[in-house]
Amino acid sequence: MQRYLLIESRDPFESRSFARRCELAAALAGEGAEVTVFLVENGVLAARETARVREIEHLGSLGVRVLADEFALRERGIPTAQLARAVRAAPLDALVTALGKGAKAMWN
Amino acid sequence: MNPALTILMMDAPYEQARTATAFRLLDAALRRGFSLKVFAYEGAVSLPLTLQKPHANAVHGRTLEEEAHPTPPVWVSALMQSARERDLEFEWVNCGLCVDERGATEVVAGAKRGSPADFWRMAGESVNTLVIPTR
Numbered sequence: 001m002q003r004y005l006l007i008e009s010r011d012p013f014e015s016r017s018f019a020r021r022c023e024l025a026a027a028l029a030g031e032g033a034e035v036t037v038f039l040v041e042n043g044v045l046a047a048r049e050t051a052r053v054r055e056i057e058h059l060g061s062l063g064v065r066v067l068a069d070e071f072a073l074r075e076r077g078i079p080t081a082q083l084a085r086a087v088r089a090a091p092l093d094a095l096v097t098a099l100g101k102g103a104k105a106m107w108n
Numbered sequence: 109m110n111p112a113l114t115i116l117m118m119d120a121p122y123e124q125a126r127t128a129t130a131f132r133l134l135d136a137a138l139r140r141g142f143s144l145k146v147f148a149y150e151g152a153v154s155l156p157l158t159l160q161k162p163h164a165n166a167v168h169g170r171t172l173e174e175e176a177h178p179t180p181p182v183w184v185s186a187l188m189q190s191a192r193e194r195d196l197e198f199e200w201v202n203c204g205l206c207v208d209e210r211g212a213t214e215v216v217a218g219a220k221r222g223s224p225a226d227f228w229r230m231a232g233e234s235v236n237t238l239v240i241p242t243r
Contacts, residue, residue, distance in 0.1 A: 009125070
């Protein structure tokens with residue numbers, strides 16, 4: 001199975017590219033690929049349940065794994081208890097693991 | 109031989125959060141037993157520049173020692189040391205043309221001068237490659 005790792009660093013409320021990247025993740029998942037979206041830096045602002053980012057919930061329903069960098073969450077004062085259901089906090093080690101397994105990686 | 113990852117960085121120091129994220133990623137990869145090949149392109153060739161100096165913080169009344177301002181060349185050297193301690197390879201290549209444009213020639217020991225052809229070679233020698241583009 002083809003694996004993809006989409007690393008998203010942009011604030012979803014600042015750039016439309018966040019939504020575009022989620023569209024790409026959904027399309028890849030629709031073709032049967034194993035897709036992980038890893039939120040880093042201001043990208044983790046989308047991980048909050050109260051942010052109500054529809055794209056994130058949609059990805060969760062498609063089986064896309066959505067991870068948020070624990071460090072970036074702590075930097076921004078976002079407790080893991082406040083994450084959207086589709087999002088799981090993870091260390092950067094998870095990103096290294098995915099790279100080591102040969103996932104095609106793209107950084108936005 | 110341990111598997112290697114190639115990482116391409118483009119941002120100059122002190123400008124983007126992604127520089128710190130990239131260094132954290134390099135550290136995490138070393139801790140997980142990966143050798144590393146880093147290709148510094150464009151502004152990123154200034155990361156290992158040794159002429160950078162930490163400073164005190166007069167606004168907050170902190171001395172140089174109290175401020176403990178980290179500079180990127182110290183991080184690069186620390187990552188190289190971390191790799192040696194783990195018996196892993198760590199290759200850092202600065203794009204030569206980018207170095208000449210910026211005059212960024214005084215770099216930490218171990219950082220080499222090269223060209224995009226090195227990036228191609230590095231990718232071929234690695235299990236995976238990640239490009240961290242500038243905005």
